[in-house]
Amino acid sequence: MPQFQVQYKYNSKTHTINLTSDSWQKVRDFAQELINGEITEIREFIYQDDTVKKDDGDYVPYSSFFIKDDKEAFASFKIPKVKKYLTNLQLENFLKNHIKINSKTPHSVKISSKN
Secondary structure (H helix, E strand, O other): OOEEEEEEEEOOEEEEEEEEOOOHHHHHHHHHHHOOOEEEEEEEOOOOOOOOOOOOOOEEEEEEEEEEOOOOOEEEEEEEEEEOOOOHHHHHHHHHHHOOEOOEOOOEEEEEEEO
16 A cells, blocks of 8 residues: 655644555545644655665765855755765766756755765
């Protein structure tokens, strides 16, 4: 049976709960009755890997990214557990190939990693 994640806001904090149901409409109806907050998103799990993996520790705790387009738009975000063997140049090229700002390739990428 499909699993869904309901994201909702309550007192300016975002929360999630995971539910199993045969339709997202039933999940929505259940959540609207149960949750005292604003439902902001319902996601269906398309792929879920339940295997237990050994932590090899071959990663940095997180990397922060600050990307800009050629004008004024920018975005910043953190990604936890980035593989250690990836260089900043590889990460920059990956972001430029896969991330868009205002439908454009980023003009500049700044990366900092917590070691």
